[in-house]
Amino acid sequence: MSFTRLQRMIQGKDAPIVVGLDPRPGMLSEGESLYEFNKRIIDATWDLVPSVKPQAAFYESQGLAGLTALRDTIKYSREKGLYVILDAKRGDIGSTAEAYAEAYLGKGAEFESDALTINAYLGSDGIKPFLELAKANDKALFALVKTSNASSGEVQDLRTIAGESVYVQVAKLLDGLGDTEHLGFVVGATYPEQLAELRAMFPSTFFLVPGYGAQGGGGKDAAPAFGSEGRYAIVNNSRGIIAASDPRAAVIRMREDINGYIR
Amino acid sequence: MSFTRLQRMIQGKDAPIVVGLDPRPGMLSEGESLYEFNKRIIDATWDLVPSVKPQAAFYESQGLAGLTALRDTIKYSREKGLYVILDAKRGDIGSTAEAYAEAYLGKGAEFESDALTINAYLGSDGIKPFLELAKANDKALFALVKTSNASSGEVQDLRTIAGESVYVQVAKLLDGLGDTEHLGFVVGATYPEQLAELRAMFPSTFFLVPGYGAQGGGGKDAAPAFGSEGRYAIVNNSRGIIAASDPRAAVIRMREDINGYIR
Secondary structure, three states: OOHHHHHHHHHHHOOOEEEEEOOOOOOOOOOOOHHHHHHHHHHHHOOOOOEEEEEOHHHHOOHHHHHHHHHHHHHHHHHOOOEEEEEEEEOOOHHHHHHHHHHHHOOOOOOOOOEEEEOOOOOHHHOHHHHHHHHHOOOEEEEEEEOOOOOOHHHHOOEEOOOOEHHHHHHHHHHOOOOOOOEEEEEOOOOHHHHHHHHHHOOOOOEEEOOEOOOOEOHHHHHHHHOOOOOOEEEEEOHHHHOOOOHHHHHHHHHHHHHHHHO | OOHHHHHHHHHHHOOOEEEEEOOOOOOOOOOOOHHHHHHHHHHHHOOOOOEEEEEOHHHHOOHHHHHHHHHHHHHHHHHOOOEEEEEEEEOOOHHHHHHHHHHHHOOOOOOOOOEEEEOOOOOHHHOHHHHHHHHHOOOEEEEEEEOOOOOOHHHHOOEEOOOOEHHHHHHHHHHOOOOOOOEEEEEOOOOHHHHHHHHHHOOOOOEEEOOEHHHOEOHHHHHHHHOOOOOOEEEEEOHHHHOOOOHHHHHHHHHHHHHHHHO
């Protein structure tokens, strides 16, 4: 779904929040399945948030049963009117990229989601096939630009002879494809300066912001992502919500924290 | 499986060749399933080659049925004594990377393979969890360094202020993890100069070489990958074998082409 529609959903719930559905072993209650765990989280939070983001790795690690839970989780979330961002960080070229796009952004596909995260290390051959299907099917993509982890600088912060970091050059490459309605950036809340830098360079590109909560970022860190109109970002929280004793209360606290900085 | 063992398998069959199992829609015969297609290719070539490489995208795009075919293809290949490289180009951090590693390199996992391709754009946080499991389980990884596609230079060839390209810096980062027995590079045959450059810098790192055949590379292009002892690489061919009217004859032609340059 295009970002204009996601922005409307965020506005409608007054919560620029994605609930990260990353069910790690050990989070599940006795006898609870992956899908039941997710359903419990969704039922507790769906009226408060516009979006959920299942992390593909935690389903793939459980084999076909895990992938069945992923399919059912995506389906249930969309039935609840949630915008589903599948966090799979796929990246490949040509017809292989088309096949990945079809898997997650295809109309009627078993894992059909509203948006997909992708990795742009392979260059535009690895982005365009995803973008073409996203456009055709009214879906969206978030490409990794500056990730939230401690070592993200090892490759992303390398300074090029053009006087810019690799992540800025990746951002320019993505921006050059000219479709801010369907192609957004992943930029971590753990790097507020770089977040502000990218926001200044790309004022109306939509950002998916990980790194809030367990990874150390707070509302103040995420605030620069939203831009002057306060509407160009959505912030993910996984463990801080799904591992909380009261996920609903955790969402409400996060909403207050973030909204306090973007008003 | 460690590269020493893969090298022994290559030597045993005198064929540094991986058959890429990328069944694109349209390649299948009337009424043939994905798994039946793969089984036909495997049955025609398993005694000639040491390894197969299923491309995850072509299975994911077919939903749970496709993923079941992937599981069965991996299992059948390993029963035939083939070294299975799952080409999934996964890349994530921390416990998420651990979950991906568990999915594809875990002992007894439904998709248990011998090696996995990964994307290192996220830095060492995104490599170490994979490498730890690979070591523990006697598996291997191939990280994208210089990919075979036309636009790979857009990010990978950016020149940094250290006077080196991004792909060289990524290669150094990988090399710095100090485990050439379990961590190899993906370097495309379509860039023979860069292949030779990387081989000279990393004389005993194992390379997985895509780009042969349909993508334009020939035996002469791939030759620099093998190093002075002629044993540090394996070359993938997908369409050139699996879409050939006689896959067995295609493997034999490729073996002659490549072996002609590394003797």
